[in-house]
Amino acid sequence: MAKFTVDSELVRTLADLLTETGLTEVEITDGDKTVRVARHGHPVAASRSSTDTHVDTTGTVETGAMPAPTVDADHPGTLVSPMVGTAFLSLQPGADPFVRAGDRVNEGQTLLIIEAMKVMNPIAAVRSGVVRSILVEDGQPVEFGESLMVIE
């Protein structure tokens, strides 16, 4: 992945903003760069160039940590696919997804289904945490080892 310089001044300002306001997540976008700062148990701050322009704030409460530049998909909490197949995010088309970004999940809870050879294989969380991001779309083919979700 391409590395680009992180504006540590900006990150510090945002971190202070979190402390002041009691928010747990702040994200700002400038052109094609987005910086999100969040307070969690692990150091995180995704600096990624994308066309996302939304500002994401959530109300969940967690303990804070200093952000560091990493890429979402390399995060230790990444759930990777144990098989080849098609990922489905809900039990059937049109139904509510199993989980959404921001949801708290428990160990053993079904996060998504991978269909292989007409057999639906539920993929469960290996430990409790919060869904940081969902990296696949409903109905997307996935290979062995492909990153599916980030849970912390």
Place this chain on the structure above:
Amino acid sequence: MFEKILIANRGEIALRIHRACREMGIQTVAVHSTADSDAMHVRLADESVCIGPPSPRESYLNIAAILSAASITGVDAIHPGVGFLSENAAFAEIVEEHGFTFIGPSQEHIRVMGDKVSAKQQAIALGIPVVPGSEGAITNDVEALRVAKEIGYPVLVKASAGGGGRGMKVAEDANHLSEALAMCRNEARVSFGDDRVYLEKFLAHPRHIEIQVLGDQHGNVVHFGERDCSLQRRHQKVLEEAPSPVLNSKARNSICKLVTDALRKIKYASCGTIEFLYENNEFYFIEMNTRLQVEHPVTEMITGIDLVREQLQVAAGAPLEFTQMDIEFTGHAIECRITAEHPETFAPSPGRITDYHAPGGLGVRVDSALYSGYQVPPYYDSLISKLIVFGTTRNEAIMRLHRSLDEYVIGGIETTIPLHQKLVRDPTFIDGSYDINWLESWLENGPAHG
């Protein structure tokens, strides 16, 4: 013709299949383990799907994963390559059940030829000569003596449950038969838990000669002549040549006609190879491989036919574009199997390839997936390259082999190139007078002897 094919294999053979597909305008899907993510054929294929961790059982032998990958990429057919699932009848069956074409013969033919006992029985039924032996297991010494007298000494006492060259004892004459029986039974009981033994005529100095065949789904069967694969170490082929230095056209035509007539009778459709032991001008069937073989390039060089292309055509239902009369044999070809092993100790040598320079020039072909910087993984068999040369005569091919082996650079790991360099300068090799035991005694005694 198929639009998209999944290659269920790895290494140089996967690259070979990809190349044939690419030349026919067929899209390729490369399935691979995590250890092969940077393999050449994965990089060149139109699509790739990682199907598992390095272990073959969880990747290249993982039928569910392969079928799942075939589903999500929407392929028409699956080519199983060599080894792995290529002779797995259950795999062939399940592939077809899921609506994909299995590029190979029918699962019934795979099943019959995959079992050595049923293959031998099938060969006998089709009039193909087999190694003379007892009908089944020998129950007592009296019966053994009778059978041995019939088939002629020396005889080989073989464990029914044995294999890979193990569980065999030679009896030179009637006086040594009881002892050989007892020893073989003991060893079989200890090694395989089954002390059933049977007898076969022992061939002291056979050559390994195999016939390449191709059948289509319309009842046509042709042969592409023989390959001599007598240079073996621990039952693994090291060097192959076509045609055999010892067969004359009469012997060749006779065995090839026998084989094609037999396969026509059973309506065999795809590539296949019938393997024989050849001694004192007699052929003895040992087995049939119902797939493409590693050494197929030497046959391609002397006939000008692309065997993988023909496999694809046949699998797609096309009739053969040629008859036996159209197939011409020109010149001589030799293939060296180059492995990632120490040339003397044969210790495995996986690792990163530093310098890589393949030989070239007239009549030189390299079938290899190596490249500079490639990491040879430790999880799979050690074959990393096939150097194939063609010459208008055997002598010309040998000189070309000297020259190209000397040019070939594979840096960073040990390879058997130095072994081949010595081998192709040996008088017995140059003479063509080797048999299947020669290479091992040459390796043991050192190139000066042999």
